[in-house]
Amino acid sequence: MQFTYRMPTKIVFGPGVLGQLGEICESLGDKPLIVTGRQSARKSGVLEQALAQLPMAVVYEGVEEDPGTEQCDEAAAFGRKAGCGIVVPIGGGSPMDAAKAIAGLMLNDGPCADYVGRDTFTKGALPIVAVPTTAGTGSEVTPYSVLVNERDGQKQTIGGENLFPRAALLDPLLTHTMPRSVTVNTGLDALSQAMEGVVSKKSTPKSDVLALEACRIIRRWLPAAAEDGNNAGARSQMLYAAMLSGCVIAQTATTLVHGMGYLFTTEYGVAHGMANALLLTPLFQHNAQYAPEKVAAVAEALGHPCEAAPGAARTAIGAAVHELLDTLSVSPAAADAGVDANRLTEFADGIAATPYRYRNQIGHIDAARIRELYEQAHQGALA
Ligand SMILES: [Fe+2]
DSSP, rough: OOOOOOOEEEEEESSTTTGGGHHHHHTSSSSSSEEEEEEEHTTHHHHHHHHHHHOOEEEEEEESSSSSSSHHHHHHHHHHTTOEEEEEEEEEEHHHHHHHHHHTTTTTTOOOOGGGGGOOOOOOOOOBEEEOOOOOGGGGGGGGEEETTTTEEEEEEEEEEGGGGGGGEEEEGTTTTTTTTHHHHHEEEEEEHHHHHHHHHOOOOOHHHHHHHHHHHHHHHHHHHHHTTTOOOHHHHHHHOOOOOOHHHHHOOOOOHHHHHHHHHHHHOOOHHHHHHHHHHHHHHHHHOOHHHHHHHHHHHTOOOOOSSHHHHHHHHHHHHHHHHHHTTTOOGGGTTTOOOHHHHHHHHHHOOOOOOOGGOSSOOOOOHHHHHHHHHHHTTTO
């Protein structure tokens, strides 16, 4: 056994922990730059609660869903002008990912698009204290900022040790106001990340423990959170599972599910988590061929125990994913999410030409295989 596991983010979890925001920020830097989305943090009252504890803070509001590099440049210029010394994202994955790039750009000259890649902010980054209000991306505990690079319209990643938030305040009470669609979409992102972590070429024994536990929790509690947003137990469990999935991909990164799914988002506006969910069945039926014991473990965590053999794992994982999607009233067919079959060859060729999108993916991958996987997702079929 050989692995590295690093998680430098201090995790503070529980109902009401938002009340510790002022104290935690105080020790890390002066004049917080709060980074948030268009309206939900203000509407839900979370922004007001944060400002009451951070009277010196300035607010950059309006981070878009799937934010772009240019918006990060704009926010960093705003933060520099105000003389901010710490960045506090409040919201879902979009503000959290944007905040990491902004924290880097505060100490490194832009433009943001120049920093795509790993450990590119050589002059460091401002400290980040993340306050998630959705239960999905786990971005509060990862060193990744996924952004749309406006130079080519592609989703790309800025990653780096100095982008791990110093602290993550996980207060499940902040997630109660999430609408059902956001609950489902973000919950499915957490599921996808946990599942991908298990089969990633970079999986570790320790991250597998977290990932399989996240799968068990999501299967049990995501339908309940979707059913009743005020189910405090379900909200708490989902926020916990999403954080676990973040801890997983901080080690393992994601696989071809995320690598293929992003085109559903950039081309058809399919929510990130939903895009991944539509690819889980084809990719994990593919994975069953190459890592049947791992896929069987995921299937078991999702309530479908099976023998650790390729055929049995393929059947069980397909049934498990379809059952969960069905419970959530989600069609497994990408066609139903508006994806056009005529573009799948173009998508597959594009992905095949960018190997970093599948560098952690097991099994044989080429343009023809990617095309088959897209086809299967399009039809929502079982192999
Ligand atoms: Fe994700």
